[in-house]
Amino acid sequence: MTAFQPKTYQSQVLESVEAYFQACHELPSPSIAYTATTERLWGRGLAYNPLSGFPTDMPYFCLRVPTGGGKTWLAAKSVALVNTHLLRGEHSVILWLVPSKPIREQTLRALRNRQHPYHTALREAGPITVMDLDEAKSVTRATLDTSTTVIVATRQAFQVEDEECRKVYQSSGALMRHFDNLAPAQRDELLKDGQGAEQTTPYSLANVLRLRRPFVVVDEAHNSRTELAFDMLARFRPSGVMELTATPDLERTPSNVLHSVSAAELKAEEMIKLPVVLETEPNWQQCLADAIGRRDALHKLADEERRAGAAYLRPIVLIQAEPRRAGVETLDFERVRIELITNHHIPAGEIIVATGEEKGLEKIEADYKLGIADPACPVKFVITQKALAEGWDCPFAYILVSMASLHSATSVEQLLGRVLRQPGASHRVNQPLNQSYAFVVSRNFAETASALRDRLVAGAGFERREVTEFVIAARAEQARFDLNNGHVVFQPVPVSLSEKPDFKALPKVIKDKLHWEPKLNTLTISAPLTEEETETLQATVKSEAAVAAIAEAAEVSRTTAIEFFQTPAELGERFRIPQLALRVQGQDGLEQLQLFDDPEVLDYPWDLSPFDAVPTADDLAAMGAGLKVSEGGEIDVDDASGKVVSRFLPELQRDLGLVYQPENWDAVRLATWLCRNLPEPSLTYASKQAFVAAWLAELLRREDFTLARANLQKFLIRNLIEARIRDMRKLAVGKAFQQTLFGDDAASRVAVSDIYAFDFQPQAYAPSRDYVPGTSEFGYFDFRKHFYGRIGDFDSKEEFECACWLDTQAQKGRLQFWVRNLVRREGSSFFLQKADGRFYPDFLCQLPRKDDMPGPILAVEYKGADRWLSAEDDRLIGGLWANLSEGRCRFVMVKDKRWDWIEEHLA
Structure with missing residues (x-):
């Protein structure tokens, strides 16, 4: 299997997790750390919501990632961050909760498979042991002492009435060694069990977990707090809780969403297929025929691309049939299968049925090495009634056909998730x-589009x-009825009638589009009326x-009463911004350009000097505070108020210090471990080793610092040395940056080129x-010239007024269009690289075009006087780029508000 390359948004999610863990130690409490971290990341600090039944200051946060975004990989990758930056220990216990037994088995297989990206991500935490809950009931002390142990269980296993849960509290001789000394x-x-003198301490898994302070990962967390007795989890004394879900609870028991990934980011990073092209057709046989025609057209395109060297692709149709009901004729799976075979001459081998009774998917998985994606597999149509097998995944699924008018919300959400993956x-x-494509048996396009959008929000996490822009009409005549797409303005159509229509005879969907004014004998049509x-x-x-x-008024309602508003992006306009590039020498000796998106690509010879390998006063203060924590000392009292700020992390560090006894390494072995755990690819191992040995030797010369203490605090020492190396590298990079970009011969080293240009893609904002x-x-301002339908919010009133001024100039023709540039949204953000970060112009x-040539690009940054x-x-x-x-x-x-400064650049 090829090495897994994380997407930019995935790296940013992990950076947010690391930043939060570090802030938990730097600030008075995890709750304050959450607010401070969200303020730094997103420009708006969010209030921390403690999890009911748990300590109010326990680290608890949520990662919101839509369907197709790689939640499980992110969870696996986060384990190393938990060890290094939150627990500051070599090993940990991870209690990994999933929503069902099929997902549990799938997760266990992937985490144990050494070739799978999930296992590779886990291994970054060092030695790993993965087990299910049953295996955990006999886990050895040696296993927990020498590896990070991941226990995968269903959430239901911890419900009070579950037999598996009761066993967690039962004493077991196999666990006796955990309670020695x-x-x-x-x-x-x-x-404890029993009362008074009869009280005993059971050798139970629950007590092992209480000793080890597990970190809890809750996968697909959106239903966990209704299905799961969270107070049962609280009894294990977790060190923290991380939720991963597409649809976090934001109202009843709000999750602390630390990082939210948008569907547009997934689209920009080629993870999902968007938009969803919707077509409704009241005749079910015609609807099915249209879907088959679409599949055949996609298959032809896929074959053409394969002949040109692209990967194999066989587009698949997922058909949601109606369930069978006694005495009622329905469009059930058998009727749909007969229709495919009889009227469309689809070979039976190209059709499988996946229901509670028929196990077509399981047979395919058994018969073909790559399952349904195997080139030898003939299947092109999958018929289901409710939902497919949990965990089944097939990016070849392109088309959803619903015979049930999208009424079965759960199954539609699941099937949509299948067709979205790219x-x-x-x-x-x-x-x-x-x-992606959706064909629905329905007479009402607008209602169907609205229902489909609801499913994308409720199920896929959009x-x-x-x-509004991710569900579009396949046919222009149907688009006219989609008043909820955000770009349609409807002018009500009044019509004078000599008699009042019989409203009682009208279905609700039509009545909702009408209003009768009896005094004027006027009927007003407030939404387009179809011919039916x-x-x-x-x-x-x-x-x-x-x-x-x-008839005349209804025709007006379908035509001239509708005004379409389309953004420049929807009209197909291109918006490309030339980027900064470096002139470098290629392997062939010729000069070529390289995108300047990372200062690390600059040529900056640097090395670590043992002369700088000295613990600073701040380092010593941090280690002193850390020692008090490990000994259970009070370091959490505010000097000004005398009040306890937070006890959770000090007590956690004390407990972990008691249970994970550090090995008694000598100075050489400790230095070797520190070097191995300092990720700095720009340095040679020998350079790191010399620096670490000198730093450690300087530390151990101090009377108050022994080798035993260094062993105890090796993770904190690792973090301090890493920070020191990072600061020194930044100085070296800064010097190289200044020389390369602003030296006398900068023009010979840097260029602004169309070869590297940021393209504002449709549906990627x-x-x-x-x-x-x-x-x-x-x-309020009616923005008319923004490149997209959505506009990123503003950071200040003055910034908003700047946008209003720009849009006004655009409406006068002085600008063609503009975009509110975003920060840290790499799929939809233009940036200029600096030595210490990125600059995102507002x-x-x-x-406007001149002489049939594209006009210049103007970047505008608004800065408050402060x-x-x-x-x-x-x-x-910015000036160099220009x-x-x-x-x-x-x-x-x-x-x-010096708008005249902008005006000078509009000529």
């Missing part, structure tokens, strides 16, 4: 192969504002004049917060 503080924390997680040359709805309405009046008037006109704290504007001085680096890199572009790019930084 315990300190009094440890024994005091164990669960094969190979990479875009195809032909755009139709980068989209944001409500995203789904028009006929139904006409049948409720008697006079020919009324029938004719309704993913704000962490949206500007919502009706509710914005900054005010606004990017496309100026931040003007600190923005010198941003002004320098100067090297040969007139194609312009840059201006504005303060104090």
Whole structure:
């Protein structure tokens, strides 16, 4: 299996987790750390919601990742971060909870498979043992002492009535060794059986977990707090809880969402197929025929690409049939299968049925090495009634056909999740192969589109504002009825009638589109009427004049009353921003360009000097505080108020120090371990070894610091040395950056080129917060010239006013369009690389075309007067980018509402 390459958003999720863990130790409590971390990451600090039944300051957070985003890999990758940055220990116990037994078996197989990316991610935590709950009931002390142990269990296993849960509390001789030589503080924390003199301490798995303070990973967490008795988990004294879900609870028992990935980010990183192209058809046989035609067209494109060298792809149709009901004729799986074979001549071998009775998927998995994705597998149609087998995954699924009008929410959500995944997680040359398709038996397109969007929000984890543009009509005539897509304005159509229609004879869906004003004898149509709805309405009046008037007004409602508004992105406009590139020498000796997106690519010879290998005063203070924690000392009292700030982490570090006894290494072995656990690829091992040995020797020369103490605090020492090396490397990079980009011969080293240009892709704009006109704290403005339908929220009133000014100029024709640039959303953000981070200009504007050539790009950054001085680096890199572009790019930084500074660049 090829090495797994994480996507940019996945790396950013892990960076957020690491930042939170570090902040938990740097700030007074994990709750304060959560607010501070979200403020730094997203510009808005979020309130911390403690988990009911747990200590109020226990680290508890949620990662929100939509369907197809790789939640399980992120969870596996996070284990090393838990050990290193939260627990600061070599090993840990991870209690990994999943929603069902099929998912448990699938997760166990993947985590144990040494070739699987999940196992590879886990191995970053060092020696790993993966087991199920039954195996954990006889886990040895040696296993927990020498490896990070991952116990995979269902959430239901910890419900009070579950037999498996009761066994967790039963005494077992196999666990007796775990309770040898315990300190009094440890024994005091164990669960007891019986009362008074009869009280005993069971050798139970529950007590082993209480000793080891497990970190809890809750996969697919959106239902966990209703299905799972969380107070049972609290009895194991977890060191923290991390939830991963597409749809976190944000209202009843709100999750602490630390990092939220958007569907647009997944689309930008080629993880999912969007948009979903929807087509409704009332005749079920025609609907099925249309889906077959679409599948055949996709298959033809896939074959053409394969002949050109692309990977194998066989588009598959998932058909949701109606369940059988006694005495009622339904579109059940047998009727659909007969239709495919008889009227469409689909070979029986290309069709499988996956229901509670028929196990077609299981047979395919058994017969073919790669399952349904195997090139030898002929299957093109999968018929189901409710939901497919849990854990079944097939990116070849492209088309959802629903015979049930999207009424069965759960199964539709699951089937949608199947068709969204992009094969190979990479875009195809032909755009139709980068989209998903839904064919639904229905007469009402608008209602169906709305229901499909609801399913994407409720099941796939999409944001409500995203789904308006992620479900589009396959046919233009149906798009006219989709008033919820955000880009349609409908003007009500009044019609005078000599008689009142019989509203009692109308179905609700039609009545909702009508309003009768008796004093004026006027019927007002407030939404487009289909031809079928028009006929139904006409049948409720008697006079020919009324029938004719309704026909005329209904025709207007479907045509001239509808005004389509399309954004530049939807109209197919391209918005490409040239980027900074370095001139480098290629392997052939010729000069070539390389995107400048990481200062580490600069040539900066550096090495660590043992002269700098000295613990600082701050380092010594941190180790002193850490020692008090491990000894159970009080370091959590605020000097000003005298109040206890937080006890959770000090007590956790004390407990872990008691249970995980450090090995008695000598100085050489300890230095070797530190070198091995310092990830710094730009340094040679010998250089690291010399630096670490000198730093450690300097530390051990101190009277108050023994080798035993260094063993005890080796993870903290590792973090301190890593921070020191990182700071020194930043200094070296900063010097190289200044010389390369701002030296006398900078133009010979750096260029702004169309070879590397950031392309603002349709449906790849993913704000962490949206500007919502009706509710914005900054005010209302009808933005008409933004590149996308969505607009990222603003950071200040002045920034909002700058956007209003830009949009006004665009409406006057002085700009073509503009975009609110986003921060840390790499699939939808333009940036300029600095020595110590990235600069994301607030606004990017496309100026009008001249002489049939694209106009220049204008980058605008608004800075409050209080931040003007600190923005010198941003002004320098923005000015360099503009100067090297040969007139194609312009840059201006504005303060104090000096719109005239922007005006100078519009000419």
